[in-house]
Amino acid sequence: MGKTLFEKVWDAHVVKQLPDGQALLYIDLHLVHEVTSPQAFAGLRFAKRAVRQPAQTFATMDHNVPTVNPTDVRDAIAKKQIETLMENCREFNVSLAGLDSPFQGIVHVIGPELGLTLPGKTIVCGDSHTSTHGAFGALAFGIGTSEVEHVLATQCLWQNRPKTMRIRLNGSLQSGITAKDVILGLIAKYGVNFGTGYVVEYAGTLIPQLSMEQRMTICNMSIEFGARAGMMAPDETTIAYVKGRQHAPAGEAWEAAVTEWRTLVSDADAQFDLDIEFDVNALEPQVTWGTNPGMGGGVNGIVPDPADAATETEARAIRQALEYMGLEPGTKISEIPIQHVFIGSCTNARIEDLRLAAAIVEGRKVAAGVHAMVVPGSKQVKQQAEEEGLHKIFLAAGFEWREPGCSMCLGMNPDIIPAGERCASTSNRNFEGRQGRGARTHLVSPAMAAAAAIAGHFVDVRTFQSEGVTA
Amino acid sequence: MEPLVKHEGKVVCMNRLNVDTDQIIPKQFLKRIERDGFGEFLFYDWRYEADGTPNAEFELNTARAQGATILLADENFGCGSSREHAVWALADYGFRVVIAPSFADIFFNNCFKNGVLPIVIPSDLRKELAETHAKGQWERATVDLEAQVIETDCGQRFQFEVDPHKRYMLLNGLDDIGLTLQYEDDIRAYEASRKAYQFVY
Numbered sequence: 001m002g003k004t005l006f007e008k009v010w011d012a013h014v015v016k017q018l019p020d021g022q023a024l025l026y027i028d029l030h031l032v033h034e035v036t037s038p039q040a041f042a043g044l045r046f047a048k049r050a051v052r053q054p055a056q057t058f059a060t061m062d063h064n065v066p067t068v069n070p071t072d073v074r075d076a077i078a079k080k081q082i083e084t085l086m087e088n089c090r091e092f093n094v095s096l097a098g099l100d101s102p103f104q105g106i107v108h109v110i111g112p113e114l115g116l117t118l119p120g121k122t123i124v125c126g127d128s129h130t131s132t133h134g135a136f137g138a139l140a141f142g143i144g145t146s147e148v149e150h151v152l153a154t155q156c157l158w159q160n161r162p163k164t165m166r167i168r169l170n171g172s173l174q175s176g177i178t179a180k181d182v183i184l185g186l187i188a189k190y191g192v193n194f195g196t197g198y199v200v201e202y203a204g205t206l207i208p209q210l211s212m213e214q215r216m217t218i219c220n221m222s223i224e225f226g227a228r229a230g231m232m233a234p235d236e237t238t239i240a241y242v243k244g245r246q247h248a249p250a251g252e253a254w255e256a257a258v259t260e261w262r263t264l265v266s267d268a269d270a271q272f273d274l275d276i277e278f279d280v281n282a283l284e285p286q287v288t289w290g291t292n293p294g295m296g297g298g299v300n301g302i303v304p305d306p307a308d309a310a311t312e313t314e315a316r317a318i319r320q321a322l323e324y325m326g327l328e329p330g331t332k333i334s335e336i337p338i339q340h341v342f343i344g345s346c347t348n349a350r351i352e353d354l355r356l357a358a359a360i361v362e363g364r365k366v367a368a369g370v371h372a373m374v375v376p377g378s379k380q381v382k383q384q385a386e387e388e389g390l391h392k393i394f395l396a397a398g399f400e401w402r403e404p405g406c407s408m409c410l411g412m413n414p415d416i417i418p419a420g421e422r423c424a425s426t427s428n429r430n431f432e433g434r435q436g437r438g439a440r441t442h443l444v445s446p447a448m449a450a451a452a453a454i455a456g457h458f459v460d461v462r463t464f465q466s467e468g469v470t471a
Numbered sequence: 472m473e474p475l476v477k478h479e480g481k482v483v484c485m486n487r488l489n490v491d492t493d494q495i496i497p498k499q500f501l502k503r504i505e506r507d508g509f510g511e512f513l514f515y516d517w518r519y520e521a522d523g524t525p526n527a528e529f530e531l532n533t534a535r536a537q538g539a540t541i542l543l544a545d546e547n548f549g550c551g552s553s554r555e556h557a558v559w560a561l562a563d564y565g566f567r568v569v570i571a572p573s574f575a576d577i578f579f580n581n582c583f584k585n586g587v588l589p590i591v592i593p594s595d596l597r598k599e600l601a602e603t604h605a606k607g608q609w610e611r612a613t614v615d616l617e618a619q620v621i622e623t624d625c626g627q628r629f630q631f632e633v634d635p636h637k638r639y640m641l642l643n644g645l646d647d648i649g650l651t652l653q654y655e656d657d658i659r660a661y662e663a664s665r666k667a668y669q670f671v672y
Contacts, residue, residue, distance in 0.1 A: 015661045016654050022636045024654055026661050028669045036554065038504035047648070052658075055671050064502065077502040084504050118668050128553040128577060142577055144555035145506075146584035146647070154651045156658055160634065192489055193547040196576060226550065228576050247672050257668040292489050292550075313545070317488045410552075412498045419521070431493040431551060433516045 002267025036126030040149035067402035105378020115245025135215035137234035168204035171281035179214035180445035184286035195227030290321035305329035345409035348426035349377030360450035366398035367456030474644030480540030491551035510563030549578025
């Protein structure tokens with residue numbers, strides 16, 4: 001029997017298989033950031049251990065970083081965390097793209113951008129959205145701080161072999177529909193835990209039509225339905241993206257690597273534990289109305305009624321969500337007014353996302369009473385966008401143009417939404433309090449966020465593009 | 472790490488689906504560089520009103536829940552962010568065991584690294600236990616990791632499954648790194664055989 005893409009990468013990294021089912025898995029790349037690493041480095045220091053492979057470890061700061069003036073960290077505890085990472089990287093000889101580096105940015109944006117993320121690698125980071133890197137055919141997943149310490153010390157992790165799921169995304173996206181709508185639509189249909197215990201491979205006729213940026217958006221949110229990792233087989237698009245990047249192999253090593261990468265596909269007779277198909281042809285732009293990423297649907301739909309829920313527990317969850325979100329059953333999604341727009345995060349802050357949003361706002365103005373901001377995913381994305389003049393389009397429309405970081409996706413820095421106010425956000429989680437205590441988050445694509453900024457409420461970006469402002 | 476062999480304690484029940492780690496420990500408390508002291512911030516936004524006074528309705532704030540060390544949770548507990556701070560907060564508050572029909576993967580693994588035992592039980596059993604607990608038929612439970620048995624103080628007894636490796640580590644309070652370093656020769660041999668794409672250039 002043939003092997004799946006996941007099995008090929010997994011098998012190539014097993015250092016030791018124990019009879020009780022645990023495998024010691026070798027980790028090729030360990031990405032580190034300021035929030036989940038201090039206790040791990042402290043553990044090494046306490047046990048007098050070194051970082052086993054500093055050259056396979058790469059750090060940046062993103063979660064805490066202010067986006068107005070990044071070096072002006074006024075929160076004393078955040079400042080301490082940032083300084084601690086700098087000290088740890090110095091002491092343990094780990095490369096750091098710090099606040100003064102032209103390569104600083106959100107860890108899941110800079111990994112691919114710098115050519116650190118490559119097909120066939122095992123990649124971990126103390127962050128659940130590490131699943132992003134699976135878009136390259138890497139096996140990439142988030143870990144806790146104890147595991148961060150374990151990887152620092154041993155370059156390995158103990159893992160149970162996960163189950164495999166294939167999701168065939170079939171069809172083509174209508175104009176205005178993005179990868180974000182695909183992943184939100186998928187989670188709305190199947191729920192927030194159908195992937196628990198699985199590594200997912202996304203396949204189907206849609207994938208070859210997607211850019212790397214769009215593929216990363218889909219893999220990024222694999223964790224939002226519980227999957228540990230999402231993967232896509234590398235193809236010519238992947239190889240073209242990687243070629244020539246700072247840390248990518250070059251010369252003979254490049255040729256050897258590409259030969260290897262071309263074998264990273266699931267064999268025709270490979271078996272998956274679960275195999276499903278999701279048709280994207282009729283997909284509408286998606287908007288979440290609740291407090292987890294599965295509580296959402298098409299922009300032309302309505303807020304659901306808890307009375308229609310299948311079980312009392314679900315009804316209670318919907319009631320709780322609607323109460324938190326300040327929404328009434330039956331309200332049209334397109335009639336929900338918004339006060340904030342956030343375009344950013346490891347899900348949607350890459351150059352293509354910004355181009356898409358800029359195309360919508362060009363020549364238009366942000367609606368009265370709406371505060372809108374763009375936070376590029378990295379210094380390199382910001383520079384590229386400025387070379388293309390995108391910042392001028394955003395600024396002319398009334399958006400703020402900020403410095404890179406995680407920002408309003410989780411509000412660990414000063415970028416938070418006041419209680420009771422509503423945000424159209426391109427980020428990945430609409431949990432209670434995620435963007436600030438009492439803040440109400442609606443997850444959307446960059447195109448939908450841009451259109452909402454102009455209209456002041458949600459609007460179907462497909463008709464918005466052709467008919468203009470409908471406010 | 473503190474071993475967990477047998478634990479007896481008071482049970483608190485939380486009937487909420489998909490409790491995410493942002494609720495268990497909100498982001499404003501993730502900036503500390505230590506592992507301890509997170510207990511006072513556990514479930515902060517649910518536990519306290521905006522003005523800092525306790526929310527009397529929240530499960531952990533009821534008189535009955537005081538001193539609880541076993542949490543009976545619901546489906547997909549610990550979903551979302553990988554923050555181990557969620558487990559540090561639960562452990563620091565006093566929880567040693569979390570029982571639920573399902574857990575998110577990363578949270579589940581993080582528990583074992585911190586002497587907290589997550590136990591998966593069937594949905595039907597969870598429902599029954601929550602109902603009888605709500606009716607006041609039982610208050611406390613004994614969790615025996617060696618025998619893999621939970622026993623309530625009204626005499627209900629049931630077995631649970633646990634990964635043998637994780638069980639062994641928790642029973643003995645072992646540090647994973649120490650175990651892994653026993654395989655250093657294997658790691659060295661693997662590193663010597665790596666392929667071109669595995670290096671960082």
